[in-house]
Amino acid sequence: MKKLNHFLSSYIATIILLAFYAFGLAAATFIEKYHGTDVAKSLIYYSPLFFSLQFLMVVNFIMIIIKYRYFQRRRWALIVVHFAFIVILLGALITHLFGKDGMVHIREGETTNQITLKTPEGIKYETLPFTLKLVDFRLIRYPGSESPSSYESDLLVEYADGKIQKTKVYMNNVLNVKGYRFFQASFDKDEMGTLLSVNKDGLGKTITYSGYFLLLIGFILVFTTKNSRFRQLNLQLKEVKKTYRSTITWLLFLVFPCTLSAQHMPPINMMEAVQKNAIDPQHAARFGELPMQWNGRIVPVNTFSSEILRKVHKELTIGKLNSDQFLLSFLSMPQMWMQVPFIAVSNKEISHYYQLPLDYCAYFQLIDEEGNYVLMTKLQEAYYKLPAERSSFDKDLIKLDERVNIVSQLLNCQLLCIFPHPTDSIHTWYAPGKDLSTFPKEDSLFITRSFAWYLSEVNSALKSGNWNKPNQLLQVIGEYQKRNDTASQINHRKLNAEIRYNRLDIFGHCQIGYFILGGLLVVFAFIGLFKPKKWLDTVIKILTGGIFLIFMYHLYGMGLRAYISGYAPWSNSYETMVYAGWATILAGFVFGRKSSTVPLALATLFGGIILFVSELNWMDPQINPLVPVLKSPWLMFHVAILVAAYGFFGVSFLLGIANLTMMVFYDNNSLISYRVKELSIINQMALMIGLALMCIGTFLGAIWANESWGRYWGWDPKETWALITIVMYTIVTHIHLIKKGNSDWLFNVLSIIAFSSVLMTFFGVNYFFSGMHSYGQNDAMKGIIFYLSIPFVLISFLAVFSYKRSRRSEQIITFFD
Known part of the structure; x- marks a missing residue:
């Protein structure tokens, strides 16, 4: 019994329990993938063993508090x-034991007081103390x-006393009646019925939300109280810098990513012809400013043309x-463009099978002499297969068909929706090639003519060079748009902002700037290692200023995108990546002031990547x-x-690599030893900030989920891997508590390994699993996962080579101290 008590009150038990917890969560996500959600919940999430594991974690913390007298030491x-x-x-346990979770289905005009509850024993029905109509x-x-x-x-809510309440339920607007909360979940296909999810969990919700509030207070104390770990690390950092002031001693080999565009353009005269007959750039720009309706938004034609060209x-x-x-050349000279090889073919097997040019083919090459579509036979075979059974040939053929369909619709003038319907109830805009029979006769004639x-x-104008007449006709079309825009959807300020956003290519230029300035920062830091000069400080300040200007330009781009879209610019995978790059460099600036240029240089390069x-x-x-x-x-x-948390984790990942690299090249040089110590402290501080943000962000997501559909945790793969990331970084930030684990080498190795959970949360979940948070599986994701695995293989060798050197480094630090 004494041995058990001794173990449960130890920091080793903390690390072991956390490791088992993370492993169990990860295993559950794969069990769910292959055997379903119910099996995963039965074997892991709601199993007695998993509840016992969580209980032991609580016991471990309480026993450590008593053993190490945290109350007496005021470690608040x-x-x-x-x-x-x-x-x-505790709140989650109460919700699991006593909370109610169900559904109610109602058709228009119908009344019900029954809800269907989901319980471990099966489906049950419960009568409500009121009726819903x-x-x-x-x-x-x-x-x-x-x-x-x-x-x-x-809805009409009728209570037992005869009182009737009119109310409305929609997404993110909850109906709360007598402790029952109703959420808009789905609807019938004929749009004549609604499906509401129902939740009753007053006590569990109150306790859980109290826990979230305490967590926020706790993290504020972590970064403000004098005896907190974060403040102690900050004091250690000052001591290291005061004891031994040294220049930056690290080397990072930068390989600039480059893209090689090997466009195979057969010498077809039509390509030369369309290039020689180029539309006047000024008129094309005026054409690009024309408003049109696309994907539920009013956008400038420039946005549409950019997206079409990118897809095709x-x-x-x-x-x-x-x-x-x-786009204007294609619409005005379709016969010529049908013979131009500009439709991307991304599969060499397809090119060989249909005897098409590599990389690009022309529209006419996909139509045989009898006017038949040459892809049709194989395309039908591909669609008849289940998605999991389709080969890369099948998938790429379907994508090629999508591009061909876009070209076909352009040929028929069916995509350019620039004419608003004056009386349409949902304010639809039409393309000239669409069915215009619902328009007044005069309007339909105007549109076509x-x-x-x-x-x-x-x-x-292409022949004469005089573009006055086309300019006048664009003005006539624009006046028609203003006259018939009954919903006032045209916002010229936003349209102009979107054109500016498209043409500036802000994030592309930021990418180049980050690579160049970040690379120069690395080079000058390396020169300063051997030949410290005063002029280097000036150069580094100039480079830092340049990075700051690009950083602000990056922020301007996100702000411009937010203004155009009308919502925060991190709602999909692309926007989240752009924001993650910005957040990473922000983390570099936060810690750059603490250790010269190392964190900022690494963050800048990583932001560029x-x-x-x-x-x-x-x-x-x-x-x-949205x-x-x-x-x-x-x-x-x-x-x-x-995502801001991911930025700090990314900086920690690169600091870990930099430290292991310096350990490999260590050669009886105490300068490197002290620099490793300094950067390791910064690494720990970065992880603490990242972990705090990760916890707060995850539980804010739980509150969002609870306010949107009535549950704050559903063990969705994205949610689970976010929790795994928290546990992984908790292990890393607590490893110093173990006597044998308090080494810079082990800490830096773990800070690198832990980043794999971030990559899994951000990328892997979308590829390996499906869930409400997944952006959708993508064939290219397989290649991304493969390329992401290569650095971790190389890092494994780096960890092995740096281990012995790190021991000598620690001995020298001890000697000098």
């Missing part, structure tokens, strides 16, 4: 943070789109033509309307804080 920050987690676990259900779509903007239910051609220009020139006339005048990844073809930079569940202020706080 530590006590409050850990006690908050106990309260959160669905008066009306509405699915509101974005103008001119099938995408839902909102879905809402008008995989580039933002074609030869010397920009996207606006390409004016656009055909405009394209004819464009052709004439993140932006580089965001620009890859598998990322979609398109601005889309789905209903994301229309919540919680989105801004939850994602912003969470």
